Amino acid sequence: MTERTLGEWLAYLEQLHPSAIDMGLDRAREVTNRMGLQKPAPRVVTVTGTNGKGSTCAFVASLLRAQGLKVGVYNSPHLLRYNERVQIDGAEVSDEQLCEAFSALEAGRGQTSLTYFEMGTLAAFWLFERAQLDAVVLEVGLGGRLDAVNLVDADLALVTSIGVDHVEYLGNTRESVAYEKAGIFRAGKPALCGDLKPPQPLLDKARELGCPLFVRGRDFNLATADTVWHWQGLNAAGQVVELRDLPLLDLPMENAALALQAYALTELPWQPERIIEALLGTHVTGRLDRRQFNWHGKTLNMLLDVGHNPHAAEYLVRRLEQRPVAGKRLAVFGLLADKDLDGVVSQLAPVVADWAVAPLNTGRTRPAAELQASLQGLGASVSVFDSVGAALEVQCQQATPQDEILLFGSFYCVAEALEWLERRATEEAANGFAG
DSSP: OOOOOHHHHHHHHHTSSSSSOOOOSHHHHHHHHHHTOOOSSSEEEEEEOSSOHHHHHHHHHHHHHTTTOOEEEEOOSOSSOGGGGEEETTEEOOHHHHHHHHHHHHHHSTTOOOOHHHHHHHHHHHHHHHTTOSEEEEEOSSSSTTSGGGGSOOSEEEEOOOOOOOHHHHOSSHHHHHHHHGGGOOTTSOEEEOOSSOOHHHHHHHHHHTOOEEEBTTTBEEEEOSSEEEEEEEOTTSOEEEEEEEEOOSSOHHHHHHHHHHHHTTTOOOOHHHHHHHHHTOOOTTSSEEEEEEETTEEEEEEEEOOOSHHHHHHHHHHHHHSOOSSOEEEEEOOBTTSOHHHHHHHHGGGOSEEEEOOOSSTTBOOHHHHHHHHHTTTOOEEEOSSHHHHHHHHHHHOOTTOEEEEESOHHHHHHHHHHHHHHHHHHHHHHHHO
16 A cells, blocks of 8 residues: 555545544544553643643643653644644654554554544554653543543543533533533542532532542632732642742633642642743643734734633633733634634624634634624624635734734634744745845
């Protein structure tokens, strides 16, 4: 058989299973058992939640790597390259490594059909096992209980937040969502929750399994001031540990607080200076991601965020209010059809002066006319464009260096903007060289 490129593998995986999402662990477990895939590292941290999974995973990995541990991280979805999903010791794996893993999975799965996500998850496990890691941090793709990531027993199980999303799979109440997310808990192993009011099913599952449960606001917490924040939590012996006067972070400090509580339970050295350095060095593309770029001689500001549900929109508004701009906020916005449009835009409308909306480059997009209608119903100033790039061009034309372009609504939206920014940078460099 001719060797496939990564692009060819991904195209093949997309048509391998009858449905893109097929909740359940039986098929993937059958393949892992057949292939002898074991625990991918001695320490496993699994992270689920409605929002904040990516930054929490990044914080945990940074804290572990600061102690010299070799760490693997599995995230989804990706923005520009599939390789973003699998990182080993701080670097994305190569096309060749992914192709080798997919080839091994293809040979090992036999007649068992797996989804695109399941194949990718098992490929990550396969690569992690061979990398001889000290720890892995695994982000749940959807829910928790029936997600392929949950094949691995977590030593630490983290739930970032609990909101209503993916209702067709997780139900339409916080209680039903909490039940699914608590499925990553393991008997006797610590469980952590960053939600200030965890629904009862999560508390019940922790009690049923005898999990030591650490809840934000009760067992660990943070307090913010104008220029610093403070953290307090518990170590594995139940003793209070704290960090004071931490510099403010661009990424959500609530997620940093959850990661700090996880780290405090590992019994690794508690070295404040090294811990602070690890937090400050943590960045996640597309999450409260501030950029400056040159546009025809003027320096413009952009904030990229993949927030796409009411819970994320509420948090984004709070962060915007904490970081006022001298000028106006100009939005570029696109959303998938299965998201709560009114629940998202109603929160952002009061803090945005002008909206440019566009369809996303996927069949799952919500039509731009629906975005426009929802915003006009709130009295917002809104224009419709054929693409995210076209919307960006117009907002850049009217923006001043005192304004901020807020681009949010979907991974697809942020991915298109990142590609646009790369093209702009290339054009600016070429123009500069030519000049």
